[in-house]
Amino acid sequence: MNNDLRKNIVQMVYDAKCGHIPSSFSIIDIVEILYRKVLKFSINDIHSIERDYFILSKGHGCLALYVVLEKFGFIGKNDLKSFCKLDGILGEHPDCLKIPGIEASTGSLGHGFPFAVGIALGLKIKKMSNKVIVLVGDGECNEGSIWESAHVCRNLNLGNICAIVDWNHSSEQLLPTDDLLNKWKSFGWNTHVMDGHSENDLSRVLSKIDYSHEHLPNVILAETIKGYGVPLLQGHGKWHHKVPSESEYEEIIKLLS
Numbered sequence: 517m518n519n520d521l522r523k524n525i526v527q528m529v530y531d532a533k534c535g536h537i538p539s540s541f542s543i544i545d546i547v548e549i550l551y552r553k554v555l556k557f558s559i560n561d562i563h564s565i566e567r568d569y570f571i572l573s574k575g576h577g578c579l580a581l582y583v584v585l586e587k588f589g590f591i592g593k594n595d596l597k598s599f600c601k602l603d604g605i606l607g608e609h610p611d612c613l614k615i616p617g618i619e620a621s622t623g624s625l626g627h628g629f630p631f632a633v634g635i636a637l638g639l640k641i642k643k644m645s646n647k648v649i650v651l652v653g654d655g656e657c658n659e660g661s662i663w664e665s666a667h668v669c670r671n672l673n674l675g676n677i678c679a680i681v682d683w684n685h686s687s688e689q690l691l692p693t694d695d696l697l698n699k700w701k702s703f704g705w706n707t708h709v710m711d712g713h714s715e716n717d718l719s720r721v722l723s724k725i726d727y728s729h730e731h732l733p734n735v736i737l738a739e740t741i742k743g744y745g746v747p748l749l750q751g752h753g754k755w756h757h758k759v760p761s762e763s764e765y766e767e768i769i770k771l772l773s
Contacts, residue, residue, distance in 0.1 A: 517545050517715055519772045522745050524583045524596060526772070530765045532600040534608060538743035538755050539578035539760075542684045542712070544653060545583045546738055547572075549718045559589045562616055568646050569635050571620045572627025573611040574653035574682060582606055590617035606748060626659030628652070629679065633665045636677040640729050647727045648677040654696060655687040663703065666733075670704035675731030679705075682712070684742040686752050695738055705735045712738030746771050 521544055529535035547570075551557075555568040572581050582599070585591050591605070598604030605614040609623030619635075622628035632650035639646050649656060669677060687694060700707050709723040718738075726732050743749030746768050760768055 517713065518548050518694045519745065521548060521580075521583045521587065521697040523769060523772050524586075525579045526760065527761055528579060528582070528596055528599040529758055531597070533759050534600050534757075536576045536608075536726045536757055537579070537581055537760075538575070538749050538751075539577040539653075539682075541744050541746070541749065542573075542580075543574070543577050543682050544580040544583070545713050545715075545744075546680060546682070546740075547580050547717065548587070548649065549715070549722065551584050552702035553587050553719065554722050555647070555649070557617075558589075563592065565644070566646065569619050569632070569648045571622065571628045571632045571635075571648075571650045572610060573622055573632070574625065574656050575621075575623030575628065575651055576606070576625075577651075577653075578606075578610045581610060582615075584691045585615070589708050591615065596728070624671045625656040626661040627657075630665040631677075632677060632725065633669055633674065636669070636674045637672060639655070639676055640672075640674060643729070643740045645727070646676070649675065649680065651682060653682050654684060654685070657681060657699075658687060658694075659689065659695060662664075666700070666703045666705065666735075669710045669733040673730050674733050675729055676727045677733050678725050678727070679744065681735065681736045681737045682740055684740040686742060689752055700735045700737070704732065708734065710738055713744050713769050 525540050557567045558564050598608045610618045611616040613622045620631045636648040708721050710718040749755045
């Protein structure tokens with residue numbers, strides 16, 4: 517899925533000589549289907565009080581969000597071309613003061629999730645039905661602020677929030693025995709597991725999430741592969757923040773074509 521969006525990501529990194537390709541490839545299928553099938557928004561009124569909220573807590577995967585925002589009309593192709601340029605609005609982490617459709621400036625891991633919890637609580641107090649979806653990394657789940665926020669969500673029954681964990685197993689490099697699924701269960705969340713690169717599985721799990729205010733919060737552990745779609749990029753090695761050479765760029769584009 518989404519090879520055209522993956523090619524856009526590679527092009528942006530190759531031109532700007534910076535950016536995280538594998539982390540963006542890991543989540544692109546999730547972010548795209550959220551905007552296509554799940555989130556309620558209006559391009560004509562992006563600040564509508566009726567909109568749903570999406571927050572990318574793992575901000576270094578922002579290239580995936582940028583290309584999806586361009587696909588759905590929040591930003592233009594010229595914005596993608598000016599990634600990390602002095603005259604551009606797109607940086608290596610998303611800036612809500614510059615980029616239409618970005619709800620929170622993120623990048624310092626563990627900050628986006630509590631921000632999303634605050635939005636969900638405010639919406640519940642106001643008895644509004646907006647969804648709040650926040651995407652975090654599995655490595656990010658080692659931050660204490662993630663679990664403090666998870667504890668608050670469960671105790672306040674913030675059923676209007678859904679957390680999606682990019683479970684690409686990068687955290688297992690340091691914590692090989694970490695039981696992430698049962699950890700979320702122990703905090704009292706409804707837990708789900710899905711294939712983060714399968715259209716059918718993504719649709720199946722995302723469609724059954726209940727965002728009612730008084731229900732338990734939901735978390736989805738999305739099984740993903742860092743660098744998915746291009747064997748050259750897959751895994752947890754040197755490609756985390758590597759810029760392709762000319763020959764590598766040509767090889768990657770060819771594999772995605």
